[in-house]
Amino acid sequence: MTDSVRHSAPGGAPLIDFRAVAVRLGEVTIFSNLSLSIASGEFVCLLGPSGCGKSTMLRLIGGLIDPVEGAITVAGKSPHQAWDSISYVFQSPRLVPWRNARDNAALGLELRNPAVPKSERQARAAELLRLMGLGNDMEKFPLMLSGGERQRVAIARALAVDPAIVLMDEPFSALDPETRRRMRADMVELWRTARKTVVFVTHDVDEAIELADRIVVFSAKPTRILDTIALGEQRPRNIDEMPSLRATRARLHDMFRSQQINLSGETVR
Amino acid sequence: MLIVWFFAAQALPPYQLPGPIKVGDKLAWLVATPAGLWHVAASIFHVAAAMLASFVLGFFVALLPLYLPVAVIMVDGRFTPFVNSFPGIGWTMLAIVWLGIGTNTVVFSVTIILLPFMIINLREGVRALDRELMEMAGSFSRSRARAFRLIILPSLFPFMFSAMRVSFGVSWKVTLTAELLGGTTGLGYLMNVARQELDTAQIFAVMLLIVLLVYAINRLLFDTAQRHLQLGRVGAAS
Amino acid sequence: MTARARRSGWLGQHAAAEGLVMLAVLGWWWMSNSLSAMVLPSPVSVLKRTFDLFVDPELSRHALVTFLRVAGSVFISLVVGLALALLARRAQWIDAIVRDRILVALNALPSVGWAILALIWFKASTLSVMFVQVMILLPFAVTNFMEGLRNLDAEVVEMAHSFTRRRRAVFAKITLPMMLPYGVAALRTSYGICWKIALVAELFGAQSGLGQLMLRAQAAADATTVLATCFAIVVLFAAGQKLVIDPIARAMRADLHQP
Numbered sequence: 001m002t003d004s005v006r007h008s009a010p011g012g013a014p015l016i017d018f019r020a021v022a023v024r025l026g027e028v029t030i031f032s033n034l035s036l037s038i039a040s041g042e043f044v045c046l047l048g049p050s051g052c053g054k055s056t057m058l059r060l061i062g063g064l065i066d067p068v069e070g071a072i073t074v075a076g077k078s079p080h081q082a083w084d085s086i087s088y089v090f091q092s093p094r095l096v097p098w099r100n101a102r103d104n105a106a107l108g109l110e111l112r113n114p115a116v117p118k119s120e121r122q123a124r125a126a127e128l129l130r131l132m133g134l135g136n137d138m139e140k141f142p143l144m145l146s147g148g149e150r151q152r153v154a155i156a157r158a159l160a161v162d163p164a165i166v167l168m169d170e171p172f173s174a175l176d177p178e179t180r181r182r183m184r185a186d187m188v189e190l191w192r193t194a195r196k197t198v199v200f201v202t203h204d205v206d207e208a209i210e211l212a213d214r215i216v217v218f219s220a221k222p223t224r225i226l227d228t229i230a231l232g233e234q235r236p237r238n239i240d241e242m243p244s245l246r247a248t249r250a251r252l253h254d255m256f257r258s259q260q261i262n263l264s265g266e267t268v269r
Numbered sequence: 270m271l272i273v274w275f276f277a278a279q280a281l282p283p284y285q286l287p288g289p290i291k292v293g294d295k296l297a298w299l300v301a302t303p304a305g306l307w308h309v310a311a312s313i314f315h316v317a318a319a320m321l322a323s324f325v326l327g328f329f330v331a332l333l334p335l336y337l338p339v340a341v342i343m344v345d346g347r348f349t350p351f352v353n354s355f356p357g358i359g360w361t362m363l364a365i366v367w368l369g370i371g372t373n374t375v376v377f378s379v380t381i382i383l384l385p386f387m388i389i390n391l392r393e394g395v396r397a398l399d400r401e402l403m404e405m406a407g408s409f410s411r412s413r414a415r416a417f418r419l420i421i422l423p424s425l426f427p428f429m430f431s432a433m434r435v436s437f438g439v440s441w442k443v444t445l446t447a448e449l450l451g452g453t454t455g456l457g458y459l460m461n462v463a464r465q466e467l468d469t470a471q472i473f474a475v476m477l478l479i480v481l482l483v484y485a486i487n488r489l490l491f492d493t494a495q496r497h498l499q500l501g502r503v504g505a506a507s
Numbered sequence: 508m509t510a511r512a513r514r515s516g517w518l519g520q521h522a523a524a525e526g527l528v529m530l531a532v533l534g535w536w537w538m539s540n541s542l543s544a545m546v547l548p549s550p551v552s553v554l555k556r557t558f559d560l561f562v563d564p565e566l567s568r569h570a571l572v573t574f575l576r577v578a579g580s581v582f583i584s585l586v587v588g589l590a591l592a593l594l595a596r597r598a599q600w601i602d603a604i605v606r607d608r609i610l611v612a613l614n615a616l617p618s619v620g621w622a623i624l625a626l627i628w629f630k631a632s633t634l635s636v637m638f639v640q641v642m643i644l645l646p647f648a649v650t651n652f653m654e655g656l657r658n659l660d661a662e663v664v665e666m667a668h669s670f671t672r673r674r675r676a677v678f679a680k681i682t683l684p685m686m687l688p689y690g691v692a693a694l695r696t697s698y699g700i701c702w703k704i705a706l707v708a709e710l711f712g713a714q715s716g717l718g719q720l721m722l723r724a725q726a727a728a729d730a731t732t733v734l735a736t737c738f739a740i741v742v743l744f745a746a747g748q749k750l751v752i753d754p755i756a757r758a759m760r761a762d763l764h765q766p
């Protein structure tokens with residue numbers, strides 16, 4: 001169960017660093033002795049079966065829960081001090097129903113930094129919504145937006161606080177395949193311009209391959225890191241047309257098959 | 270219906286069933302003379318003061334377990350059931366002993382009687398608070414005050430509204446009782462006088478006025494407010 | 508939260524809750540020491556008097572009478588409420604009258620008003636007390652049953668009609684069982700409200716019952732009995748809820764799940 005290999009970021013001081021971390025939720029130990037580091041500007045995908053602790057990893061980085069052993073640093077500080085350089089995009093958009101799209105996108109900023117005047121908050125929210133392709137829907141309330149549009153508002157809300165790190169927890173898993181594909185392409189575009197550090201949770205192999213600089217692969221419980229795979233290919237990536245990516249896909253599928261797990265977390269008999 | 274009433278009243282002695290004309294006279298006295306209006310205003314004041322006081326108290330009690338989790342059973346298992354089943358008249362009787370007959374007694378007892386209605390509705394709201402939204406707020410800010418103002422308070426609005434609406438319906442009935450037993454002004458006090466003088470027309474007039482008042486305020490205040498509340502949620506464009 | 512943490516949280520919660528109760532009783536006791544029994548009697552004497560209310564034959568008669576009136580009124584208002592709701596389903600115009608006139612008026616009319624009128628109409632008697640209670644409970648019962656009938660599963664009723672054309676059979680085998688949850692809800696609501704207004708109803712229109720007892724105690728400046736009556740109501744309410752209402756609700760639910 002121990003993880004002696006150190007899965008380190010390529011070059012430079014890591015922005016996010018896990019050293020021999022153990023976590024217990026309820027009576028269950030989710031990780032023990034987990035080490036991982038993520039460099040500044042990196043796009044890292046956490047890939048693994050359901051229930052292995054991917055969301056838990058993000059909560060640790062965000063300082064929403066604490067490890068029982070080991071240490072986590074974010075930009076050299078503890079997560080409790082670094083929380084304001086991080087923002088979250090959750091699996092569900094978590095918009096408040098009583099605000100329209102623009103005010104929802106401004107809400108994160110309002111929560112984090114009330115010193116920013118209202119006009120500036122609104123301006124930043126509007127700019128990001130335009131960037132997310134929602135320039136014409138700013139007055140709409142969440143109930144009137146589609147699932148994909150709501151998730152875009154949530155991404156705009158996260159980016160409006162101008163964080164160094166964006167944590168995304170299966171942000172597209174509730175969307176239909178077509179919307180999902182479009183959102184992925186937009187995500188690549190956005191990341192290229194904004195150059196944030198992104199930690200992106202998914203259990204979709206293709207999604208991870210399309211997006212990541214590095215894929216961290218988790219096993220089912222008891223959770224450990226099976227492998228980390230660095231991807232240097234140019235984006236946008238088309239898996240079917242690039243042999244190296246096809247090979248990575250096959251490798252990942254093999255890895256899960258040999259672990260006797262499928263990505264929805266059930267052990268294969 | 271009016272016609273049936275008219276003829277039935279002809280057949281029965283007036284102290285059992287007064288005719289519509291006599292009741293109308295009394296109603297006119299209530300709403301068109303300073304003396305009558307004074308009592309109407311006193312009742313409105315009692316209702317408003319008690320509702321405000323019980324809302325503030327209820328809000329505090331209902332939110333206490335949110336910030337002090339150890340108080341859950343205290344609030345839901347002890348305090349609320351107790352004030353909910355303690356008879357309203359009991360409070361009025363005790364208030365008469367403690368505070369004497371008058372406005373204080375009326376407002377005090379109505380406040381306590383309304384308290385469980387406020388708490389039950391607001392607790393419902395606190396229980397319905399969206400944990401995902403709270404976590405979202407926590408990810409953006411560590412300020413509890415801002416999370417309260419921007420997430421918790423707006424989430425509770427519909428429940429505050431229904432707390433007010435439910436209590437408003439109840440408040441008129443219990444204010445009348447409290448005024449009757451422990452007041453020196455108000456519609457309930459008038460009813461007590463009428464009861465002693467067997468002035469059934471007055472009793473009818475007061476009851477009629479209350480039905481009209483409750484109906485009007487519900488329509489003008491609460492229905493309008495509710496429409497605004499819903500509009501705000503769905504968006505004015507729809 | 509771990510199971511242990513939850514258990515200790517549970518312990519802590521009970522400690523806090525029981526602590527509050529103890530503190531309240533202690534505060535009461537302490538204050539009663541410096542105040543006259545006419546203003547604030549001590550908790551001990553109130554407890555003794557509450558106990559008397561149930562065991563002293565002269566006093567327990569009042570408690571029993573009040574309890575029986577509540578039970579009777581709840582029963583009558585459920586039966587009449589169901590009848591009215593069924594009647595309203597017969598025709599649009601009856602529905603309109605019940606909904607927009609009878610319910611609106613009954614909902615808005617205050618219990619004291621009914622109490623005084625009942626006294627004038629029926630003199631001081633059990634009839635007048637129960638009249639007041641039924642008048643207050645009726646709108647709640649009717650609303651619950653109407654809601655139930657409105658949500659009646661039309662497809663199931665249609666299925667029943669495909670097997671039989673006997674209305675009585677459909678009513679007994681389909682409509683009534685499907686109304687049961689609403690009946691239980693109506694029972695619960697009516698029971699709670701009836702206790703709330705039980706004293707008001709007995710205040711003027713009765714010669715016996717806890718309401719009368721309280722009024723007489725109040726006139727005699729006997730605060731001990733006033734408080735004891737209040738606590739007796741709290742006890743009766745809780746006992747009825749635990750021993751009668753909850754078992755009925757459970758039985759009804761069990762009934763529904765039987766094949």
Ligand SMILES: Nc1ncnc2c1ncn2[C@@H]1O[C@H](COP(=O)(O)OP(=O)(O)OP(=O)(O)O)[C@@H](O)[C@H]1O
Pocket residue numbers: 025026027028030049050051052053054055056057203508
């Ligand atoms: N508050 C909690 N108390 C107890 N156990 C928990 C708690 N939260 C999560 N767990 C358990 O921890 C494990 C990891 O949960 P986590 O949410 O991190 O999984 P995940 O990898 O994100 O799964 P998914 O892909 O389904 O989102 C799961 O087995 C879950 O049941």
Ligand SMILES: [Mg+2]
Pocket residue numbers: 054055056169
């Ligand atoms: Mg997850």
